Amino acid sequence: MQPKQLVTQGIQVSVLQEYKEHLSTPETSKFIYAYHITIENVGESTMQLLRRHWFIQDSLGPIREVEGPGVVGQTPILKPGDKFNYDSWTEMETTIGRMYGFFTFQKDPSNELVEVAIPSFELVTSFKSN
Numbered sequence: 001m002q003p004k005q006l007v008t009q010g011i012q013v014s015v016l017q018e019y020k021e022h023l024s025t026p027e028t029s030k031f032i033y034a035y036h037i038t039i040e041n042v043g044e045s046t047m048q049l050l051r052r053h054w055f056i057q058d059s060l061g062p063i064r065e066v067e068g069p070g071v072v073g074q075t076p077i078l079k080p081g082d083k084f085n086y087d088s089w090t091e092m093e094t095t096i097g098r099m100y101g102f103f104t105f106q107k108d109p110s111n112e113l114v115e116v117a118i119p120s121f122e123l124v125t126s127f128k129s130n
Helices: none
Strands: 004-008 011-019 031-041 046-058 063-069 083-092 096-108 113-124
Touching: 011 096, 011 113, 031 046, 031 096, 031 113, 046 083, 046 113
Parallel strands: none
Antiparallel strands: 004 011, 004 113, 011 031, 031 083, 046 063, 046 096, 096 113
């Protein structure tokens, strides 16, 4: 599977997702999805990731928002050419959903805040995609 990729303000965000069947319990409408994020500075300025803001939607409709400082407890500083990887997960009540959002970065040395888009990606159970 090819990652979803998007470049904004010199930062490339790549996402790979997978359904975690062994952690899910379909009989109680609990579906677990992992996602793997790679953030690469393809621009010319040093940037620090300050915040994340996610929109999570399953096929029942309501959108949940999750936002906060950094990612997985970190606020990495990325010089041009640097990469940062992390893994996380979400729980859904349905077999199909999607996630999207943005990271807030601070550009060095100007301290300008920029929003970097996270590409929208589908969350689908393995038995729905076959």
